[in-house]
Amino acid sequence: MITFDIETAALPNAIDFVGTPKAPSNYKDPVKIAEYVAEKSAAELEHAPLDPDLCTVRAIGTSINGTVAVNIVGERGMDERDLLVWFWGQFAGQRGVCCGYNILSFDFPVLLHRSMEWAVPVPMPPSLARYRIGPVYDLYAILYNWGPGRGLKWVANRFGLDVKSPGDSGSDVAGMDYERLRAYLNSEISLLEQLYQRMEPVYFGGRTWERP
Numbered sequence: 001m002i003t004f005d006i007e008t009a010a011l012p013n014a015i016d017f018v019g020t021p022k023a024p025s026n027y028k029d030p031v032k033i034a035e036y037v038a039e040k041s042a043a044e045l046e047h048a049p050l051d052p053d054l055c056t057v058r059a060i061g062t063s064i065n066g067t068v069a070v071n072i073v074g075e076r077g078m079d080e081r082d083l084l085v086w087f088w089g090q091f092a093g094q095r096g097v098c099c100g101y102n103i104l105s106f107d108f109p110v111l112l113h114r115s116m117e118w119a120v121p122v123p124m125p126p127s128l129a130r131y132r133i134g135p136v137y138d139l140y141a142i143l144y145n146w147g148p149g150r151g152l153k154w155v156a157n158r159f160g161l162d163v164k165s166p167g168d169s170g171s172d173v174a175g176m177d178y179e180r181l182r183a184y185l186n187s188e189i190s191l192l193e194q195l196y197q198r199m200e201p202v203y204f205g206g207r208t209w210e211r212p
Contacts, residue, residue, distance in 0.1 A: 001137075002094040003063040003196070004087070005188045006107050007181065008055040009174045010048035017054060018044045049174065052109040056080055058173060060087050061185035063193060064094060070185045072178055081118040084111065092124040095135070099196050101152045102140040104128060133204065139195050142203055152191055161194045163187065 011017075021040035023032075048054035057080055059072040069090075073080050091098065100107055108126050115122055127136050130146055140149055156163050165187035173181065
């Protein structure tokens with residue numbers, strides 16, 4: 001099984017796809033209309049790192065059999081395409097059995113959209129089926145029965161998991177240097193593994209799904 005987490009940033013040209021928001025029809029003052037448009041555009045750009053159509057993958061952390069690897073765009077000459085090719089190779093090597101947090105609603109849509117952008121083949125497409133456990137262990141979806149839930153850090157603090165980077169969050173990623181980003185991803189992977197182990201005897205009956 002591959003446990004993974006991705007970190008994203010806004011596309012450099014995200015503004016080109018945001019468009020120009022329209023003010024409500026009851027806005028008549030040109031100044032207020034301009035203020036409204038500016039605020040809505042800024043809000044969409046702020047949300048861009050969380051939008052599969054407006055973000056880029058900056059880093060991916062994985063763990064396979066306890067071996068953690070973190071790759072970051074810009075390190076060792078790696079670009080986003082290289083990062084995607086590397087991840088899908090790791091994913092296929094585990095036959096699509098994977099674990100993450102909110103990966104059905106965020107990580108996989110981002111990875112697939114970015115793979116389309118770069119024409120990166122996906123040797124083993126992920127199972128995107130909801131309401132089932134395995135081969136994709138989306139701990140967020142399972143923990144909250146495929147409904148709205150809480151963030152990984154909140155869950156970690158609630159259940160007493162060891163948070164190694166308590167002061168960082170995904171919203172800080174764009175401004176992180178390589179060292180800090182690597183430490184943050186290592187912390188996230190550790191939390192995922194701890195949470196999986198805590199959930200396993202309750203939700204999975206001590207068994208991991210395997211492909212026949």
